[in-house]
Amino acid sequence: MMMSDKHTPQTGNDGLPAQADAVPLAVADSSRPSRWSPSLVWLIPLVAALIGGYLAVQAVLSRGPTITITFRSGEGLEAGKTRIKYKDVEIGEVTAVRISPDSKNIEATAQLSKEAERFLAHDSRFWIVRPRIAGGSVSGLGTLLSGAYVGMDAGKSSEMSQHFTGLEVPPILTGDLPGRQFVLKATELGSLDIGAPVYFRRVPVGQVVAYQLGKQGRNVDITVFINAPYDHFVTEDSRFWHASGVDLSVSANGLKVNTQSLSAIMLGGVAFETPASVQEGKPAAASSAFSLSNTREQAMQAPDHEVVPLRLKFQQSVRGLTVGAPVDFRGIVIGEVTSIGMEYDAPRKDFNMLVDIRIYPSRLLSMSRNLDETRLHQLKLDKMVEHGMRAQLRSGSLLTGQLYVALDFFRDARPALLGRSQGMDVLPTIPGDLEELQGVLQRIARKLDKVPFDSIGKELDSTIKELHATLATTRQLGESLDGKVVPQTLQTLQQLQRTLDAAGQTLQANSPLQQDVRKAAQEVSDTARSFRALSDYLDRHPEALIRGKQENKP
Amino acid sequence: MPRYPLKTAARHGLWSCHGCSLLCRLPAAAQQAAWHCPRCGAALHPRKPHSLQYAWAFLIAAVICYIPANLMPIMLTEMLSGTQRDTIMSGVVYLWQGGSWPLALVVFIASVLVPLLKILSMLLLLLTVHWRSRWAPRQRTRLYRLLEVVGPWSMLDIYVVGLLVALVQLQSLATIKAGPGAIAFGAVVVLTMLSAMHFDPRLIWDVFEDDDE
Numbered sequence: 001m002m003m004s005d006k007h008t009p010q011t012g013n014d015g016l017p018a019q020a021d022a023v024p025l026a027v028a029d030s031s032r033p034s035r036w037s038p039s040l041v042w043l044i045p046l047v048a049a050l051i052g053g054y055l056a057v058q059a060v061l062s063r064g065p066t067i068t069i070t071f072r073s074g075e076g077l078e079a080g081k082t083r084i085k086y087k088d089v090e091i092g093e094v095t096a097v098r099i100s101p102d103s104k105n106i107e108a109t110a111q112l113s114k115e116a117e118r119f120l121a122h123d124s125r126f127w128i129v130r131p132r133i134a135g136g137s138v139s140g141l142g143t144l145l146s147g148a149y150v151g152m153d154a155g156k157s158s159e160m161s162q163h164f165t166g167l168e169v170p171p172i173l174t175g176d177l178p179g180r181q182f183v184l185k186a187t188e189l190g191s192l193d194i195g196a197p198v199y200f201r202r203v204p205v206g207q208v209v210a211y212q213l214g215k216q217g218r219n220v221d222i223t224v225f226i227n228a229p230y231d232h233f234v235t236e237d238s239r240f241w242h243a244s245g246v247d248l249s250v251s252a253n254g255l256k257v258n259t260q261s262l263s264a265i266m267l268g269g270v271a272f273e274t275p276a277s278v279q280e281g282k283p284a285a286a287s288s289a290f291s292l293s294n295t296r297e298q299a300m301q302a303p304d305h306e307v308v309p310l311r312l313k314f315q316q317s318v319r320g321l322t323v324g325a326p327v328d329f330r331g332i333v334i335g336e337v338t339s340i341g342m343e344y345d346a347p348r349k350d351f352n353m354l355v356d357i358r359i360y361p362s363r364l365l366s367m368s369r370n371l372d373e374t375r376l377h378q379l380k381l382d383k384m385v386e387h388g389m390r391a392q393l394r395s396g397s398l399l400t401g402q403l404y405v406a407l408d409f410f411r412d413a414r415p416a417l418l419g420r421s422q423g424m425d426v427l428p429t430i431p432g433d434l435e436e437l438q439g440v441l442q443r444i445a446r447k448l449d450k451v452p453f454d455s456i457g458k459e460l461d462s463t464i465k466e467l468h469a470t471l472a473t474t475r476q477l478g479e480s481l482d483g484k485v486v487p488q489t490l491q492t493l494q495q496l497q498r499t500l501d502a503a504g505q506t507l508q509a510n511s512p513l514q515q516d517v518r519k520a521a522q523e524v525s526d527t528a529r530s531f532r533a534l535s536d537y538l539d540r541h542p543e544a545l546i547r548g549k550q551e552n553k554p
Numbered sequence: 555m556p557r558y559p560l561k562t563a564a565r566h567g568l569w570s571c572h573g574c575s576l577l578c579r580l581p582a583a584a585q586q587a588a589w590h591c592p593r594c595g596a597a598l599h600p601r602k603p604h605s606l607q608y609a610w611a612f613l614i615a616a617v618i619c620y621i622p623a624n625l626m627p628i629m630l631t632e633m634l635s636g637t638q639r640d641t642i643m644s645g646v647v648y649l650w651q652g653g654s655w656p657l658a659l660v661v662f663i664a665s666v667l668v669p670l671l672k673i674l675s676m677l678l679l680l681l682t683v684h685w686r687s688r689w690a691p692r693q694r695t696r697l698y699r700l701l702e703v704v705g706p707w708s709m710l711d712i713y714v715v716g717l718l719v720a721l722v723q724l725q726s727l728a729t730i731k732a733g734p735g736a737i738a739f740g741a742v743v744v745l746t747m748l749s750a751m752h753f754d755p756r757l758i759w760d761v762f763e764d765d766d767e
Contacts, residue, residue: 024593027595041612044745045614048615048616049618052619055626149636
């Protein structure tokens with residue numbers, strides 16, 4: 001629109017100022033005014049509109065789905081800051097975090113990008129990545145600097161969803177990790193945790209990915225995942241066991257310690273193996289169940305097919321006997337104790353200790369090859385009892401006071417019969433060796449009891465007093481000896497000395513006495529000689545005694 | 555209905571040269587020719603040529619740009635924690651939540667309110683001229699003067715972003731880039747200034763002249 005047409009100059013204007021004459025005239029342009037299209041300026045808003053429209057369309061098109069994720073706690077979640085990443089690639093961000101309507105959880109609303117649409121299967125999983133120290137591994141350290149982010153694992157379901165429940169811990173297995181899962185049935189979890197390694201010949205080949213209690217709460221179902229190239233080592237005959245234990249065994253060769261790796265001891269783990277005796281089995285199907293033993297030894301044992309429950313009644317204390325204590329037959333473990341209880345025995349007016357055991361006859365069979373199944377059934381217990389089979393509590397270790405149940409044949413045991421009680425065979429028992437020892441000790445103690453320690457003490461007391469008096473008199477005697485007898489004795493000794501000196505002088509070689517004695521001795525020997533001559537003569541001439549000495553006749 | 559007895563120069567056939575401000579008289583009855591200043595030779599116009607057209611065009615472009623300027627990130631902060639995109643509003647909200655609400659207020663006024671007010675004021679001026687409104691010409695003229703004064707100050711946060719982009723370049727630790735919103739925002743400021751520049755406030759008064767006839 002042109003405005004200039006409104007400003008036509010007026011001629012003959014009465015209100016013209018006086019200086020108007022001085023105003024110079026405008027000069028007309030010879031050329032036609034260039035009538036360039038004024039609409040060119042409208043290109044600017046047009047371009048702006050085009051660019052804006054393009055951006056708007058792009059924003060709308062690249063705008064992915066909005067989802068809500070429920071978490072138990074919003075630790076680390078920040079609206080507008082926390083990113084959502086799939087395989088560490090950003091695919092969206094958390095736009096709002098609020099408490100869920102039931103105020104039990106946190107609801108995070110996330111705006112995802114367009115390409116994330118196809119990951120939103122019904123079974124997609126979300127979790128918050130924070131620094132974590134678990135299972136011997138440290139993860140998410142990067143988030144110390146960058147702040148937490150929401151990790152995601154795409155699901156496989158064809159069903160789409162906009163609402164997800166976040167996991168509290170990151171899943172071990174993400175996406176399409178090749179491998180297979182198996183279920184291990186264990187009596188207890190032990191030191192296992194999610195992420196605990198699974199070893200095959202000490203090589204970590206998988207992980208524990210989940211565990212849950214069985215339906216009745218009788219056992220724990222542990223799910224393990226074996227990675228792809230190794231999963232065909234799991235055959236139908238594979239045996240699994242807790243690898244966290246340390247096997248100490250003392251043999252004739254010395255001490256042997258058998259363990260898996262140190263980390264397995266610290267953190268627990270599962271090991272599996274296929275017994276060498278088993279021929280090449282075919283790989284187990286995925287999700288097939290195995291039982292988890294406590295030790296490798298246990299795992300490698302032939303599985304016990306037949307179980308015979310028995311009840312034992314003891315009239316003695318079972319302190320030191322625990323559930324799981326071995327039942328052994330001459331050193332071979334053939335079963336274990338399953339429960340310990342007691343009952344009132346009305347006729348005896350006393351309590352019986354009830355010990356339930358189970359024994360595995362197959363173990364006896366494996367020991368004696370010549371026994372076949374049919375004969376095993378003929379191993380009738382009642383026959384055995386007649387032959388003296390009895391149960392006895394024995395002490396496994398004097399140090400710890402642990403007891404175990406021993407089955408054995410006691411030929412001199414009192415005859416007894418196999419009983420029945422509440423649908424279980426009751427095996428007769430005999431008192432244990434420890435009990436006998438206790439009896440002996442008791443008898444000794446009773447005898448010791450009869451010794452009159454009191455009167456002995458009293459007598460000892462009086463005796464000591466008398467001894468005291470005796471000692472006193474002895475001391476007096478000593479003192480009198482010291483005071484009176486000793487000087488006398490000294491005098492006597494001096495006298496004796498003098499006497500001895502005189503005697504010595506008397507006995508000296510040149511003393512007259514000596515000479516006299518010598519002469520006398522010579523005299524005596526002379527005398528003896530003449531006597532011998534006489535006796536000789538008499539020997540030859542006995543008649544001389546009567547007739548007298550005969551002159552020698554010429 | 556106020557009466558303004560004075561007549562405009564254009565009424566007297568006097569045009570002012572845009573180039574050297576020489577006042578020129580137009581010979582009568584010269585309708586179709588284009589006129590020149592006898593002194594400097596610049597084209598003479600009684601009012602700014604195509605004033606309303608240009609003002610409208612720039613204003614509409616500014617309105618269009620105002621939307622992405624507020625919705626798109628004006629600043630991209632790349633830190634170890636990832637990229638943070640800040641729009642003007644998120645910055646205001648952040649400052650407000652951080653407790654420094656005076657600063658938030660300053661940013662809000664300078665970056666959100668003022669451009670919006672400029673756009674709305676321009677819209678008001680243009681519409682009133684179109685409808686040949688006789689309402690409050692003085693205040694409208696004053697508003698126009700205010701617009702011209704305020705114009706450059708809306709560049710405040712463009713200026714801040716420019717500074718930060720230049721300063722914070724710590725490679726892997728933190729870098730700041732100008733987002734697409736900053737461009738749009740700059741465009742809004744420039745376009746509103748252009749729009750105000752092209753608007754001729756004398757148009758506000760021309761209505762009274764025509765009515766007097």
